[in-house]
Amino acid sequence: MIQAGWDRLRLFNIGELLAHRGRTIMSMVVMGISAGLLVSVFSISGSITGSVDKLTHSLGGNAALEVSGITDAGFDQALLPQIRAVPGIGTAVPMLRESIGADADRAMLIGADASVSKLGSDLGGALQDQASTLLNVPNGVLIGSAMGHREGEQIQLGSITATVAGVLDESTSKRLNSGHIVIALLPVAQKIADRPGRLDSIQIIPAAKTDVEQLRSDLTKLVAGHAVVADPDLRTAQAGGSLQLVKYSTLASSAAALIVSSFLIYNAMSMAVAQRRPMLSLLRAIGGRRGPVVRGLLAEAAILGLFGGFVGSLVGIVMGRIAIGKLPAAIVQSVEARTEYEVPGYAIPVAVAACVLASVIAAAIAARQVYKVAPIEALAPVGTSTSDEVSRLLKWGSLVVGAVMVGAGVVVADADLGRLSLVSISLAIAGAVVLCFSATGPIVRVIAAVARLFGAPGALGATTIERAPRRVWATTMTVMIGIAAIVAMGNASRNMVDAAAQTFQGLGRTDVFVSATAMEQFPTGPLLPSDLKDKLRGIPGISDIGSAQMAFATLGRGRVMLQGYEGGVARSSALDGTSQQDLDRMAAGQGIVVSRDVARSLGVSxxxxxxxxxxxxxxxxxxxxxxxxFSAIAGVVVLDLNILRQWYQRPGETIIGIDFAPNADHEAVFNAIRAAVPAQLHVVTGEQAVTAISSSVRQGMSISSAILWIVVLVSTVALLNTLMLSVLERRRELGVLRAMGTSRRFLLRTVLTEAAGIGVTGAALGLAVGSATHYLATVALGHAISIDIHYQASPLLLVYAIVALALSLLGSIPPALRAAHLPIVEAIAAD
Known part of the structure; x- marks a missing residue:
């Protein structure tokens, strides 16, 4: 039985794949592109969360719970003995963990005591091996191999001079923040960070037979809001949150590519059924059953999806490595671990499975024709068979389902579901495709009418179009999806960037900013030198100077960005329109201002x-x-600066804003500020800050935009494949026309008119669907990033459609040339 099935598959399906190598390769290529896009998207998010998760386990080892600081200011070390006294605690390991340096030199400082060896972690092993050395070397530290220092070297860390007591080996370094790490005993680390008596984390290993949930509850009562009690993977979950917008938008674009690929597989399988009708009729005539034939076609499609998906996944690994370098600096710098590129274990299996599933579903729809074709009818040419007709029930069913999907898309977009609102875009486009299926007949007639506009060649092309309505409809949908996605998301992204830039436009009112990190990264630390503000205040030409501070904080299981401002300098646009009464209440610690996503997650107004x-x-x-x-990375909670300093125990500032005197020489004052500020700090004008942040937002959407243009290229391959199959199907017919004296030019124009009919109609539908979805997308994106995005159509909308159409029509050139240069004798001989 198994042997018979394998022989049937080898003879009738694998043999056909090898016989039609062009069709097979093109089908595998588009599936490979889809798989590659999926793997690259999974790898981007997996690299960020995987790096944080890897660091968490390398530090925490066997810890089941973690008491962590609400912000990077940590919590009082006095909590440690109280926590160790809680019943059920087996081991409580204190840690200080702080980012030091900035930009490319960013590293992690870790401080711990001797109890860390009980965690069974990489950190514990490193400290246990070098504990005696660290004790005997004043201000001794262990350095990761990537730091570039040698044993015995003295280095400046914070306000002290430390001595490199040892350099971690390559293997251990790689597991600990990719080697960008400094490890010290807890008192030394607190001295380097200038945070005496402070901790950032206490790793908890419960005693044997302890109820972890009860222990969590007891610890939560004990810390009384001064710290957070959670699973160690909380940091991983929070890191993943900063990627959600990029992840959703790129996944939606990748899904569009997969849908387009599915249409191509549908076309290929439909063509396979049409080409094999003589063979199928013979098999049916001698008693062959339909079931094995259909299973063979599904297996054939699965093979295409499997091989295409696997090869594409390998390419996707490379694509992901390139894409990770294109992420905005604000996202990469918002997580404590250095991002190390890695492909999650699920990425390739999921991508390959998605390709196989899409191929099989598309083939199953095409293979239904086998069940609808009788032995005698199977000998008829394509178009005369009832299998090419769409039943009335299916038409009305598609109309209802499509209308429901579009309606659901509108409801989801308007419901303010946060980043889940982005699902509405895919729902709307998919619903439009289903609606178009219910109108297959009118769409095909329009395509034929467009082809007839080109005279006699168009009339012949129109006849061919009308003979294969489903195949033509499927190809038109590939063009429509590509153009609709480009028009909708391309313009919505442009509107979003404009709205985001408007959010930060208020920064341009301040003449100069000084920060420890670049402004395109949210300046959440480190704190600026305590004497810097007074030093700057003495520079002639400065009329006003103000402080601001940003910090990430845990609120529930999520993460928010705290922002505190002083006076009118460096003030966020989040406070625009805030009354003096509310500002006074904020200064008294009675109130806060929050972004929409924070209000949504907390359920407050x-x-x-x-x-x-x-x-x-x-x-x-x-x-x-x-x-x-704009809350692409984290929601915002705005407090008075002094209140933030008091409550969160973060003295100082992360940003200094400076306004020039009315008659000051701006260039001279700027140069004086630059000379007074340490070289490692950033000094930019307000306009430069706005430009930098806007560029970072554009960079975040560039990956999604690139994927959308890849979808258009997939549409080009789909059109090429369909027309090439059409030419191959009509070899004998074209040969007879050539023998009757028809010119090559006439045949070339015939195929081009088919492409023009499909392309123009698909572009028109794509433009209509894309324009409507553009409006929907602005609403959905507004909810996703918590800003008001104004719908604004642009002439670029039409340009996008024309460029996408031109790219799609490129696919008609090879088949047209193939038809024009078909050998007459060989074509007539083919039967």
Missing amino acids: EGSGVDLPTPTGVHHVTVLRVVPY
């Missing part, structure tokens, strides 16, 4: 009360305003 956990305890505040604010 203006006037609601919120319990804000801080290192100084839980503070009850009122939500004074809910504001639109």
